[in-house]
Amino acid sequence: MDILKKHMLECDLCGACVDVCPSYNDLGIITDLYNYLDESARPESLPKEEHDIRLCYTCNICTVSCPKELGIRKLVSIAREKKTKQFGKSEEQGLADPFSANNMYHKIGDWEPPVTFRNEGKKSDVIYFPGCAASCMNKVVGKSTAKIMDACGIDYSVMSGVDYCCGSVAFGAGNPSPLQKIGQKNIDEIHRRGAKILVTTCPGCYRAFKVLYPMIFGEQNFEVLQTSEYLWRLIQENKLVFKRDMKEYLTQKEVVAGSDNGDVVLYYQDPCHLTRAVGIHEAPRRVLKSVPNVTLSNPTPENSACCGFGGGVRTVFPEKSIAQAAKIHELAKNAGSNVIITNCGGCMKNIIEGGMTLKNGLPVFDLAEFISLACGNPATERDDNKLVRLSNKALLRSLSRYEFNPYGDK
Ligand code: SF4
Numbered sequence: 094m095d096i097l098k099k100h101m102l103e104c105d106l107c108g109a110c111v112d113v114c115p116s117y118n119d120l121g122i123i124t125d126l127y128n129y130l131d132e133s134a135r136p137e138s139l140p141k142e143e144h145d146i147r148l149c150y151t152c153n154i155c156t157v158s159c160p161k162e163l164g165i166r167k168l169v170s171i172a173r174e175k176k177t178k179q180f181g182k183s184e185e186q187g188l189a190d191p192f193s194a195n196n197m198y199h200k201i202g203d204w205e206p207p208v209t210f211r212n213e214g215k216k217s218d219v220i221y222f223p224g225c226a227a228s229c230m231n232k233v234v235g236k237s238t239a240k241i242m243d244a245c246g247i248d249y250s251v252m253s254g255v256d257y258c259c260g261s262v263a264f265g266a267g268n269p270s271p272l273q274k275i276g277q278k279n280i281d282e283i284h285r286r287g288a289k290i291l292v293t294t295c296p297g298c299y300r301a302f303k304v305l306y307p308m309i310f311g312e313q314n315f316e317v318l319q320t321s322e323y324l325w326r327l328i329q330e331n332k333l334v335f336k337r338d339m340k341e342y343l344t345q346k347e348v349v350a351g352s353d354n355g356d357v358v359l360y361y362q363d364p365c366h367l368t369r370a371v372g373i374h375e376a377p378r379r380v381l382k383s384v385p386n387v388t389l390s391n392p393t394p395e396n397s398a399c400c401g402f403g404g405g406v407r408t409v410f411p412e413k414s415i416a417q418a419a420k421i422h423e424l425a426k427n428a429g430s431n432v433i434i435t436n437c438g439g440c441m442k443n444i445i446e447g448g449m450t451l452k453n454g455l456p457v458f459d460l461a462e463f464i465s466l467a468c469g470n471p472a473t474e475r476d477d478n479k480l481v482r483l484s485n486k487a488l489l490r491s492l493s494r495y496e497f498n499p500y501g502d503k
């Protein structure tokens with residue numbers, strides 16, 4: 094049975110999904126979607142403004158909250174596909190397409206040199222696949238992961254995001270052709286290098302290799318691990334050793350100055366596309382709980398919220414997206430935390446940007462960045478202002494209708 098029929102048959106309009114949804118407040122979204130998805134519907138029957146399908150963050154909170162696992166997102170996804178067929182690809186859909194002149198990571202890479210990883214191209218047991226974001230935009234993520242692997246003495250090589258894209262973000266935006274074109278080439282390269290393990294940072298890359306590629310190209314003979322899973326394995330194998338007291342370090346650096354008792358209380362931000370989409374939420378928490386002298390305020394993903402970046406909302410409704418990101422700081426503070434840990438380049442960028450709108454935003458660290466520090470490595474260079482401005486400038490240059498420009502870029 095197709096998704097629409099199943100939904101129409103099983104949904105009893107209980108409202109649990111809209112109660113938790115950060116975008117839609119009333120059940121009219123469901124009837125609007127039913128109307129638009131009806132085969133006989135005309136293009137102009139697109140949902141009305143407050144139910145605009147571009148407002149969905151694809152966070153999946155509605156799906157996990159629905160007693161029947163229906164939710165709203167699945168309907169939104171097929172509505173987005175239908176809209177693409179009716180009206181053609183949008184400019185936004187080209188942003189993560191590796192073959193598009195509109196690709197925002199290529200633009201950023203032209204303005205600021207991407208990360209240069211050592212070990213590119215050689216045969217190795219382990220391959221690190223940082224993805225476009227950790228190679229060109231959130232460079233601290235890619236650099237910190239490589240530092241950890243160096244410190245642990247891993248034999249690894251890198252498939253940099255400058256040369257290799259997984260295609261999953263374009264796929265998620267309703268444009269499957271890049272993934273279909275490059276997926277097999279990526280798999281062939283991993284086989285050529287003889288790797289047994291592929292480590293991905295980005296939740297989108299993880300989903301591509303773990304879920305989408307096996308469905309499209311068949312089973313692979315290498316293991317796919319997200320950074321957090323790999324770090325947890327290194328800890329268990331006693332290869333990753335914590336050499337720095339992070340409480341002392343963050344206090345000395347005044348990162349946690351002003352907290353009640355100087356304790357370092359971490360809030361782990363569950364990326365929607367890892368936690369709810371592919372079920373990874375225990376490994377990052379195990380890793381963080383292993384770090385001496387820090388505590389974790391949210392031991393489960395219960396009540397976790399979307400950072401506002403996903404589903405293309407940051408590109409179409411930037412103010413709304415950033416306001417949603419600012420809420421993560423409040424959520425973390427209300428849980429008694431004084432540091433936010435992210436595990437996705439998009440979440441990190443957005444939560445930093447959301448924090449800039451607040452008087453007392455919390456410090457934000459990427460998981461690999463935090464663990465690299467805890468291993469005793471020197472701090473990885475980062476420039477949050479540049480990160481936010483470059484990303485916004487790429488949108489300004491790529492999207493003809495994009496006008497959000499609080500940073501004064503051209
Ligand atoms: S929570 Fe599920 S059953 Fe209830 S209205 Fe939403 S989709 Fe329908």
Ligand code: SF4
Nearest residue numbers: 114149150152153155
């Ligand atoms: S995926 Fe998130 S934003 Fe989209 S409808 Fe569901 S809860 Fe709302």
